[in-house]
Amino acid sequence: MTMREQIEAAAARYPDQRSAIMPALVIAQREHGHLPGPVLEEVADILGVERIWVYELATFYTLFHIEPVGMFHLQLCDNVSCMLRRSEDLLRHLEEVLGIKKGGTTPDGLFTLSTVECLGACEMAPVMQVGDEYHGHLDVARIDALLDSLRDMASEVESVEPAFARPPGE
């Protein structure tokens, strides 16, 4: 199915097209990897809603990416529970081992590092989301093991496009 067909099918479940913006953005991001302006406008046109409504949602939620992200988007929670369990140390460690700052992407296009608000999994603090998966009870050793496994996963992909391959599951 084309993106338009998927969005129209999703939108048919809602009495108000404005309510379908979120699922439509999820579909569009799955198709394009991120959500540049022309894609947002296309989503608005398909749904027949104001473009500003689509922009508002796409720029509010960390779930959506206006800019390209790496193959693996590391979203470390820095809200209260995770902060109390030393997420700041983990952020520093990630910045050091990846050689990038928060908000950056590694030159090989593998990792983008972000911090996000509460992921709703405080019982596993500190928590990081990678694609659709949560990784909890993190410490430096677990972070290193996770990065190794993600690198292994990437090496199994025949060719990772340097211009930011689409994150799996996103």
Ligand code: FES
């Ligand atoms: S504060 Fe980090 S998951 Fe809730």
